[in-house]
Amino acid sequence: MIIGERLRTIREEKNLSQGDIQSRTGLLRCYVSRVENGHTVPSLETIEKFARALNTPVYRLFYDGEESPKLPKLSVLKAQDPDEWGGDGKDLRTLDRLRSLLGRMEEHDRKLLLHMAQKLYSHRGALKRNSKK
Numbered sequence: 001m002i003i004g005e006r007l008r009t010i011r012e013e014k015n016l017s018q019g020d021i022q023s024r025t026g027l028l029r030c031y032v033s034r035v036e037n038g039h040t041v042p043s044l045e046t047i048e049k050f051a052r053a054l055n056t057p058v059y060r061l062f063y064d065g066e067e068s069p070k071l072p073k074l075s076v077l078k079a080q081d082p083d084e085w086g087g088d089g090k091d092l093r094t095l096d097r098l099r100s101l102l103g104r105m106e107e108h109d110r111k112l113l114l115h116m117a118q119k120l121y122s123h124r125g126a127l128k129r130n131s132k133k
Helices: 003-013 018-023 031-038 043-055 089-104 105-131
Strands: none
Touching: 003 018, 003 031, 018 031, 018 043
16 A cells, blocks of 8 residues: 555544644645655655654554554564673663664764763763872
């Protein structure tokens, strides 16, 4: 099924107008119409906006079944050296979650986060050096 047809079907099932989608997403009504009529292919980011506006999971825009599809386990936690942080147990789960969240962030947000982490690390190092004097 074409994404535009699927979007229209779900929108109509929820008794929403294209104007409702416009107000919920910030996308112009004429753009919503162009997507629904197959004249424009939306980006993944725009598809996520549609899914939020329709209060439906993204997979439902691509999947015709009644039940959610069985998903393969894509991320397998593998124990590393247990003596290093992130090597096993709770630390490994935290590291895996951090990796997942970083993957969903925009590039400029990742750079900002890295910059802040570097500042914290250098500030903490300076505090340790001063306390040893």
